[in-house]
Amino acid sequence: MVGRGGAGGGGSAGGGGGVRVVVAGASGTVGRLVVGELVGAGCYVRALTRDPRAAVRAGVGGVLVRADFGDRASLERALAGMEALLLITSDPLRPDHDERVLEAAVRAGVGHVVKVSALAVTDAGAGDVITCWQRVCEQRVRECGLAWTVLRPRAFMSKALAWAPSVRERGVVRAVYGSSVNACVDPGDVAAVAARVLTTPGHGGRCYELTGPGPVCAREQTRVLARVLGRALRFEEMGVEEAWRLWRGRYPEPYARALLESAERQRAGAKAGVSAGVRQVTGRAPAGFADWARRHARFFG
Template identity: 35%
Template sequence: MGKILVTGATGNVGSHVASQLARAGLEVRAFARKPEKVQAGVEVVQGDLTVPETLEPALKDVESVFLLWPGMSTGNAGEVVSAIARHARRVVYLSAYVPGSEDAATHYGDIEHFIRTSGLGWTFLRPGGFSANTLGWAEQIKRDGVVRWPYGQASRALIHEKDIAAVAVHALTSAGHNGASYDLTGPAELTQAEQVRAIGEAIGREVRWEEQPVEEARERLLAAWGEPEFVQSALKAWESFVTHPEKATDTVERLLGRPALSFRQWAEDHAADFR
């Protein structure tokens, strides 16, 4: 098997992709803006996908690429995909595109289109909610033991980043995944209030949910994010999960031959972040 290039190699998912490939004894090269943050023992090329010329040296002798696009704009993604296609044979892309949804024209769909028309063999990973997003509650939990947030009954099947990485490694290293799009979730749906309780159990102390008025949350998010459209989209999504929960899929178990990791397992893995 040829060399595998991992972009986003210092992020929540990419770091696990790189480490899992390395532990399997495969040739892996990490592509990162901050190479000092890549785990020891992995070959690293410094660069930035938004500066395509930095990608060329990283693609030498590469057969497959794990692609994670930075940011919320397609920017020069078409140019990057073309560069990958000149060197590699396959790409596994960490997407979030939902065909037929209101966000069907977002950058995820655009990049999928670039890849589909590039001549590369491809696999798209489409995870739902990330367990790691709950790290946004860490300061409240450490300070007050309370999470004050809207839509406590919004329910999602959050996925552990290790499972996304494991599926990516499986797709990169085994046959039968070309042209496949995989919807990935955790094993069970939990409301946000239940997620908070699970974090409390993992760190050994009670953590309470306190429902925050939506307008108060909007003001707080506007101050933090500064993008009204993005804030409105996020609030609308959380509201929708109250009446239409994100359903768990069996994709992780079907591909890996083991159950997906639970949210409780994720909380135990990250307990230090909440203490």
């Protein structure tokens, strides 16, 4: 266990007497932001990580606790004495990860578990390995015997960071189906919702759908980035075969196929719907892509 944020291994992260929360997946896009929100609110936060040194370099706050989703004993130690759990997992080929964390939470007597899932679970036409995995994970959460809440975000706006190298080097954004739209959401809004749900009553048994304020396509995102950066950018349409080769070179075949199926569903309009979940929980409108781009312009040079 490694103390951070002015806290020792057994102290309060960020001071105050807030809720005692475990964040599983603390080094990820949303997990890191949630830890920051909770620490700022005076909560005692245990941030689970397999590599505390890497988490320190990434700026993860709270009390860093070495734990592995495949190690039941480490999970039980991390969850002992805690009130709430934010559960974020990322490997659709390892469904046992969610199962083991939930088992440890039940044994530790955690009062509330908040699961970050995906909005695609509500799409009857989505049968890819990632979506099916999330459906199974949600079912486990609902049946674990603890009070639960499920967050279902649409794609994160931060996916646009994958374009940063080509924007810096060549002024180009490349994507498949550039005119297809997605009501993508700012990860900061997902984190704000998660922090509120973890620390305030009235969210048990609820599923919140989290989107941005409107659907946007890659071509429009390119135009927005150009305005934010103050320089010309060009969008290039990536062919489906090229996208498949790119994904297949980076990921296991089932995951790559899921990305292809997801792109096809987006082209068919399955990801254009807007939900009010962010406003419902936080009381404010979700950020638009331009807001996200201005806060992350430094990555695009």
